[in-house]
Amino acid sequence: MTVRKVIAIFPGYRRVSRIALGVIILAATVIMLDRVICPLPTNRLVRASSHFVYSRDGHLLCSFSSRDRFWRKPVRLEEISPKLVRTVIACEDRWYWYHPGFNPVSLITAAVDNLRAGRVVRGGSTITMQIARMMESRPRTITAKLIELFRAIQLEMHYSKNELLEIYFNLVPYGGNIEGVGAASFFYFGKNADQLTLSEAAILTAIPSSPNLFRPDLNPASCRHRRNQLLEILTVRGVIDSMEYKHALAEDIPEQRTTRSFIAPHFAQDIISRYPDTPVHRTTIDFNTQVVCEKLATDYHRTLIEKNIHNLSIVVLDNQTGGILALVGSPDFNDRRHGGQINGAMARRSPGSALKPFVYALGFESGLISPSSRIEDIPVSYSGYSPENYDEQYHGIVAVDEALINSFNVPAVNVASRVGLEKFYQLLKDGGLRSLDNKYYEYGLPLVLGAGEVTLLELTNLYATLGREGEYIPVKEMTGQETTVKRIILSEEASYLVTDILTNLQRPDLVTSWEFTVDCPTIAWKTGTSYGRRDAWAVGYNPQYTVGVWTGNFSGEGSPYLVGAETSVPLMLAIFKEVTRGTPLKWFDRPPGIGVRRVCTVSGMPAGPDCPESKEALHIKQVSSPAVCDIHKRLLVDHDHGYLLCRSCRHTASRIDTVVAEIWPARMSRWLLAQGLTQPLPEHNSACRGLVADENPVVLSPEDKGVYVMRPEAPGEYQKIVFRASAALASGRIHWFLDDQLYATTASGSELFYTPEPGRHRLLCIDEFGRSSRVTFEIK
Numbered sequence: 001m002t003v004r005k006v007i008a009i010f011p012g013y014r015r016v017s018r019i020a021l022g023v024i025i026l027a028a029t030v031i032m033l034d035r036v037i038c039p040l041p042t043n044r045l046v047r048a049s050s051h052f053v054y055s056r057d058g059h060l061l062c063s064f065s066s067r068d069r070f071w072r073k074p075v076r077l078e079e080i081s082p083k084l085v086r087t088v089i090a091c092e093d094r095w096y097w098y099h100p101g102f103n104p105v106s107l108i109t110a111a112v113d114n115l116r117a118g119r120v121v122r123g124g125s126t127i128t129m130q131i132a133r134m135m136e137s138r139p140r141t142i143t144a145k146l147i148e149l150f151r152a153i154q155l156e157m158h159y160s161k162n163e164l165l166e167i168y169f170n171l172v173p174y175g176g177n178i179e180g181v182g183a184a185s186f187f188y189f190g191k192n193a194d195q196l197t198l199s200e201a202a203i204l205t206a207i208p209s210s211p212n213l214f215r216p217d218l219n220p221a222s223c224r225h226r227r228n229q230l231l232e233i234l235t236v237r238g239v240i241d242s243m244e245y246k247h248a249l250a251e252d253i254p255e256q257r258t259t260r261s262f263i264a265p266h267f268a269q270d271i272i273s274r275y276p277d278t279p280v281h282r283t284t285i286d287f288n289t290q291v292v293c294e295k296l297a298t299d300y301h302r303t304l305i306e307k308n309i310h311n312l313s314i315v316v317l318d319n320q321t322g323g324i325l326a327l328v329g330s331p332d333f334n335d336r337r338h339g340g341q342i343n344g345a346m347a348r349r350s351p352g353s354a355l356k357p358f359v360y361a362l363g364f365e366s367g368l369i370s371p372s373s374r375i376e377d378i379p380v381s382y383s384g385y386s387p388e389n390y391d392e393q394y395h396g397i398v399a400v401d402e403a404l405i406n407s408f409n410v411p412a413v414n415v416a417s418r419v420g421l422e423k424f425y426q427l428l429k430d431g432g433l434r435s436l437d438n439k440y441y442e443y444g445l446p447l448v449l450g451a452g453e454v455t456l457l458e459l460t461n462l463y464a465t466l467g468r469e470g471e472y473i474p475v476k477e478m479t480g481q482e483t484t485v486k487r488i489i490l491s492e493e494a495s496y497l498v499t500d501i502l503t504n505l506q507r508p509d510l511v512t513s514w515e516f517t518v519d520c521p522t523i524a525w526k527t528g529t530s531y532g533r534r535d536a537w538a539v540g541y542n543p544q545y546t547v548g549v550w551t552g553n554f555s556g557e558g559s560p561y562l563v564g565a566e567t568s569v570p571l572m573l574a575i576f577k578e579v580t581r582g583t584p585l586k587w588f589d590r591p592p593g594i595g596v597r598r599v600c601t602v603s604g605m606p607a608g609p610d611c612p613e614s615k616e617a618l619h620i621k622q623v624s625s626p627a628v629c630d631i632h633k634r635l636l637v638d639h640d641h642g643y644l645l646c647r648s649c650r651h652t653a654s655r656i657d658t659v660v661a662e663i664w665p666a667r668m669s670r671w672l673l674a675q676g677l678t679q680p681l682p683e684h685n686s687a688c689r690g691l692v693a694d695e696n697p698v699v700l701s702p703e704d705k706g707v708y709v710m711r712p713e714a715p716g717e718y719q720k721i722v723f724r725a726s727a728a729l730a731s732g733r734i735h736w737f738l739d740d741q742l743y744a745t746t747a748s749g750s751e752l753f754y755t756p757e758p759g760r761h762r763l764l765c766i767d768e769f770g771r772s773s774r775v776t777f778e779i780k
Contacts (some may be wrong), residue, residue: 040154044135045167049074049279050183053268056479058322059287060186060261062268065177073182077166080181081196085165087205090239091230093127097161101128101152108445119358127168128152134171158521169193174204175211175218188216190258198244199251202230220253227253264290266329266343271477284323284478289316292578293326300571301331304551307561310335313344313569315460315548316579319541322461322473325579330554334426339554348435348453349535349550353390353407354528357498358427358462358490359448360404360412362419365494369418370624371401371501372604372617375411378671381703382445387413390529397668399604401501407527409449416448424448430489431462431472431769450530460539460548466524468539469588470495485658493593493620499524499541500618520573521580522587527564534558538568540576549577595621602662605629635681642682649688665698670726696771697734698762700724704775710756723752725765725773737764 013178048066055061077085089096095103103126125133125148132151138144150207155164176186181204185193189200196204206214206226216223231248234240240248264285271281293314301312314328324402327344363369376685377395379386389395389409403411416424425440425447425665436443437454443451457475465472469590502524525540534556539548549572552562561567568653597619605625610632637646639655650656662678700707701724710719723744727733736743736752739762746752755778766772 015250038150038154038246040151040158041135042158045131045171047072047171047179048286051185051268051272051279051281053271053283055265055285055287055290057285057287059263061263061283061285061287061290062265063260064268064272070177070179071101071183071187072170072180072279073186074170074180075166075182075193077169080166080169080193081201083198084169084181084193084196084201084204086239087198087201087230087234088127088168090237091205091233092130094237096127099126099128101154101156102126102149126152128155128164131155131164131168131171134173158419172208174207175215179355187253187257197248197251198231198240199227199248202234202248203760205230214776216253217256220255224253245284262333263294264327264344265333266341267324270343270346282322283477284318284325284476284481285327286325289579290326290328293328293575296571296574296578297331300574304561304567307567308557308559309551309553309562309567310338311340311342311344311554312349312549312551312568313456314571314575315345315457316575317460317464317475317546317548319464319467319544319546322464322476324475324477325458325545327457342554344550344554345456347425347554348455349552350450350452350530351454351459351537352450352528352530352535353409353412354459354526354537354539354564355428355448355450355454356404356412357466357502357526358422358431359416359419360400360501361466361494361498362424362427363415364497364620365491365623366419367620367623367625368602368636369400369415369754370617370619371399371497372599372615372619373400374398374604374623375400375403376668377403377408377410378668380410380414382413382703383703383706385445387445389450394415394671396672396675397664404501405504412448413445416445420545421445421447427489428452428462430487431465432474433458433462450528450666452756453777456537456548456550459537460546463526463539463548464540464546465489466499467493467543467546469591469699491593491620492591493623496588496594497618497620498592499588502526520577521585523573523576525569525572527569529562531559532558533562535560536564536567538564538572540572542576542580543588544583545576545579547572547579549575593621593623595619600629600632603629603631605631608632610634612660631662631664632660633768635659635661637682638685644682645685646688649685652685652688655681662679668726695723696773697765697771698766699775700726702763702777703774706775706777707780708756708777709780710758720755721777722752723754723763723765733767735766737766738762740764 041569047070048068050066050071050073050604051062051064053061090666093103129148129152132148132155135151136147136181138147140361159167170180170182170302172181173179174188174472178184178187181193183190184204184207185196188203189196203216203223206223213219214223214226228249231240231245235245246651267283267285269284293316297312297314304310304312313330314326315324316326317323318325327345329345330340332340334340360369364371374397377389377398387409390407394410395408398408398411400411421444422440425436425443428436433454435454435458440447461475469492470488472487472489474485503522521542523540523542525538528537529535535550535552537548537550539546541547549568551567551571553559569586595618596616598607598614599605599614599617600607601613602611604617606628611629612632635658636650637643637657638645638653639657640653643653645653645656661681663681664672664678669678673680708721723736733745733747735745738754744752758779760776760778762774762776764772764774
């Protein structure tokens, strides 16, 4: 059948074809306009959000406006009260679900009404057209209206009806600098958008039509009148019944905006800076704990101002989750004179002695020391570095637990040297001290005394590792945040021994703050004071919580009052009281690997048969050294002449006395004798050449492998190097051999001065029993 015949049979075919062609052309034109000529500017449908930071229990902590100074809080459609959705559609766009973006009937009737009134009394815009207008603001002209119509059609092509409703509710203006129902619900009613009542839904429906006229905080009377009109419309149209209408009419109109919360501002700013594209932040902060800490910080700050201390910071952690329960960056955020907006919890400062517990923990874990072990607190030099104690005194031989409790510097450096600086540094890095960004050898042994810089948050979480019995967990800030990194960085036994020592509250550093320990829960804690008294730290922990406090000045200015025990401990203890109030507390169970043994009260080693006294002490089974005390030794003395006897000459004495003496290693004996802390042994029978002691002498100076640089402008006699050795108490005279030639002979304990000559040198010292030690050094 030919086309001509078809046309003859169907005379309307030509007209249908023309219509179909017209539809195709129109569709192609619309698509061309939509995709190529006038694409929909979808980027304008999303605007910069404000930030709302919440506590873990749902309290608003802090809020900040968007970059363009607007308050916006994006919400999903399911987070908006159905009452508001129903009210807006019923009052603004009854045929929303059915039209293609515009309502021809509404536009025509609006145009007629406007002509009759001689002014604009109705807009006739659909919700979709309002979105188009909010997307591209233009003066209200015929041309602008046509563009709105086109954009509305585009919007309907690109989005579903539900998606358009969500866009609308997030863009619609609610007066002033408030945009979107999320922000409006908060600022006008202090609630979320899904909690709106019918009255509140009517108010939020009324405001956009004339924000300045119908804002409840500016014109409550006008707002009430318009709300009532809308409620009546809802009743007439059958959206609500008479009972709902009456209840809604009875509700009051809010006459002022909700006051902005300003809690944990430093923490909130830090969260926002790291999550700039997230409008709502659900954090781990506990609201009550944060409020209590801020109040304590404010009150305690008043006592510090008179001491020229203007800043402090607080961190409270949940040990089990790693969550930050409270963070106070400074006592007064608005104190611009003293840097109140600085987040002191994230500022890098010297921790002073606060790192010492961790070097002792490594010593326990490796078996080098136990809490009862004795360690030297005497002058020492490590490649020219000679640590000194805070009190500028040396205490001879001290127990490890005593050294940690009193925070002696020299013993801590000695332990760090024995453990290994690199191993200590790696422990700190594994424990989250990311602020230590230099190489370990750049810090040197002073690291254990606070040579590096750390933040309060990092340090507090490092101590929380002890509270978790050696397990490291990264700090957690947001609820729902997965803890992906967990690792054991210390053994349970080493952590327990450190905790047991740090639990002793009867300490000399509590002289000025003893009253704060009354009714304080059991905690383990440590203080730190940086060089120049610029920073004072206190960190305490139990199985549930860890609390860290820093006091000082952000300017770096020191104060004679800045001492950890005096300025930071009182606040730390006060926080612990509040945090644990009414909470069932538990303490650490002793691990199966911890044992109890009897040790010598003098040496701290397992007691031997010659030890006069012993006591019980903790140790790590199969790890702590089992070596029995060798300090107490039985010696034979000639009763008549007082000579010290050995096996070779004991037969020469008619009467022999047996005495128990303390014989310390050679490196200690000289210093102990000089300080009068031990008694010299009786002289050995001069006619006998037998041995009475088995300790080799130790060269104390010059330092082994040391390099000494001479100053050419100074005479050599003024740059002499001292030869000094420490020998056992019965060693007699010392013979010095320099480069294999006898250089001099001195009494044990005497010093010898050498005029240096350039080059590498070998130095050998030999005591009268033939025991020796040697060092090498270089003169440049």
